[in-house]
Amino acid sequence: MAHSFDLLVIGDANPDVIVGPLRTPIAFGQREHLVDSGSLTLGGSAAITAAGAARLGLRVAIAGRVGDDSAGRFVREALAERGVDTSALAVDPDLPTPLTVILTQDGDRAILTTPGTLAATTATDVPAELLTASKHVHASSYFLMPKLAAELPRLLRLAREHGATTSADTNDDPAGTWDPAGVAALLPETGFLLPNAAEVRHLAGKPSAREAAAALASRGPAVVVKDGDQGAFACADGEVFSAKGIPADAxxxxxxxxxxNAGFIAAMLAGMSLGKSLEFGVACGGLSVRAAGGTAGQPTWDDVLVHLARTGTDPA
Known part of the structure; x- marks a missing residue:
């Protein structure tokens, strides 16, 4: 089946304001804090994944919703500059574009997000013709868009019926409920589940990330877990695969x-094995931390191949 796009990403797109690192705890009472740096960048898990995949050479579209405001225009322009098709990024005439402020401290971060259009995003914001015209469909930030989440299994099923592979990264759940029933409905339609180590424990209700990944994998998807500087591992068909983290001055x-996520998906679409796709994804994640913000340091395909060759990793 011919596909117009290699990848359709469904989900959140917003500006990120990143400031830090904080040297002391935040004090209210109109106290002013000085930090070393601040940046305004393209944010939102879906948008960053889409930008990363386009940087790797994929034909990428994004579907979601932004506001009719300067923040929404910033997002659309930033994505278009990176080669992402934004024709399905709907403009809401009433609600504002989400905004995220990220405070960094000691290698960790706090994330403050105003929902804006996220809560109003629905399945109608995802054109059926894009679902059927894409080789792979990836959904981000499941818990931030409850109306869309309720229909996500149906959307992914439609994509699969037209030959697409699928993946999802739920990201964090601000409410802390982790919606067991909703996730249970999502898993059978998801080829690859892409949580981090903390998220996979919450999703499965297990104390160990590996135990949690195995439990979720038994319910359908290959579970691919991002584990920070430790790299990543995956559970699929009763097997466990792993890739070491790469040294990085972040x-x-x-x-x-x-x-x-972008690197892993690109590698899988290129026909790499699950283990090699893990290594490729780890390289993409590790190389991306070279610059401030989620997209400025994202590598090209050749950047990743050079890195893998330098470390003695055969990407084939």
Missing amino acids: VDTVGAGDSF
């Missing part, structure tokens, strides 16, 4: 997991 780790 400027900013924001979006590294989304860059991993």
Whole structure:
């Protein structure tokens, strides 16, 4: 089946304001804090994944919703500049574009997000013709868009019926409920589940990330777990695969997991094995931390191949 796009990403797109690192705890009472740096960048898990995949040479479209405001225009322009098709990024006339402020401290971060259009995003924002015209469909930030989440299994099923492979990265759940029933409905339609180590434990209700990944994998998808500087591992068909992290002098780790997603998906679409796709994804995530923000440091396909060759890894 001919496909117009290699990848359709469904989900969130917003500006990120990244400031830090904080040297002391935040004090209210109109106290002013000075930090070393601040940047305004393209954010949202879906947007960062889409930008990373386009940087790797994939034909990428994004579907979601932004506001009719300067933040929405910033997002659309930033994605278009990176080669992402934004024709399905709907403009809401009433609600504002989401905004995220990220505070960094000691290698960790706090994330503050105003939902804006996220809660209003629905399945009608995802054109059926894009689902059927894409080789792979990836959904991000499941818990931020409850109306879309309720229909996501149906959307992924439609894509699969037209020959697509599928993946999802639920990201964090601000409510802390982790929606067991909704996730249970999502798993059979998801070829690859892409949580981080903390998220997979919450999703499965298990204390160990590997135990949690195995439990979720038994319910359908290959479960691919991002484990920070330890690299990544995957559970699929009763087997466990792993890839070591790469040494990196991180400027900013924001979006590294989304860059991993882009690399992993690109590698799988190129026909690499699950183990090699893990290594490729780890390289993409690790190389992305070279610059501030989620997209400025994202590598090209050749960047990744050079890195893998330098470390003695055969990407074939």
